[in-house]
Amino acid sequence: MKHKLSIFVILIFILTSSFSVGYNWAQAWVDDATITKSNLSKPILSQVTEKHLTLIVLTKKYLIKTASNGNTYLHCYLVNGTDTTTSIGRADATITGFSTEILKDSIWQQFQLPINSDCGNSYWTQKLKIKTALSIRLDHNEIGPIRVPFRIRFDHNNNVIYSNIITVDIDQKNYDRVGNSKK
Template identity: 35%
Template sequence: MKFFIIIILLPSLSFGQSKIDFGRYTKVWVLNTSDEPQNLLLSENTSIKSNNFFPNSKLNELSLYIPGNNNLIFKNGNKYILSYLINNSIDTISIDRCDATIYPAETQILVNSEWKTFQISMGSSCGNSYFKSGLLPKSFYTLHIERPFEGDVPTKFRVKLKFGNKEYFSNVCSIKLTKEEIQKSNLPIKPLSL
């Protein structure tokens, strides 16, 4: 009898699961430079004065900058795009966060001369994950953007962040994607919280 029940339930277990394409989601991680728990949020801020490679003439009050040499590969094989969120103003700017990431974030690719949403950030099912952090004046966050699956088709790529009713776009960089991944840019993405 138990064997019969297992055979009856097996199709619903394997076919009833939804298929989530995790390649359509991204995370924009904020790098922390301190091991001291009491300084976690403050240690994410780095003074602009300590950095001489930002294109200062092109900085707005809040800028998202991806340098030309942006490829990060960690020992565990994880790949990221290096970027910076720069506060060039004289005020602290409130940044929406979800745990150690910036939320919401969106990656976009250029398809047929039109920017298309490629990935959106994953949320959290825990309400305590959401908060605002202060990006200090004349400071920046170092960001690690999860690199999409690599292919062989050169593609223009940028990141969009939205804080309140303002949208901020990074400069454009080039990545390589598969044709299949590029075709997905025309498909809707369902919000996902884990």
């Protein structure tokens, strides 16, 4: 029995490793339950598209370094500028459907893949009311010397929402893997 359990554990490790080697995951952590649109700063509000769900990523100078885990995050807002409440897919403390792209060789290419929960019990739906926003921290730990245009992609209700474009610095290893079919 012990031998069978060891083989099972090794097989699980191999299967999960094969899905993650070479990829980075786009983890979008929700900071605040909701923020009223009137509490957003003018630079953020100026980017909100009325009648649409808008995703705004703050510029590089707003990188957040957390004291508790040392990770680096990009700060962004998901603002509901529509005239109806919308449902946002969640997996525990993250939003589902987020991925990121960089501009490489004049083509937008996937940089971080969407991540889902490991168990099926973590999914739920959050309502985002009219004229409210979610404050989100998006993992960005691939910092390096290469400056690239960057945007966030959010797949929401059969629509694709792109953030504004900012410039980020990434490392050589992650730059090289983008667009490489082996990843």
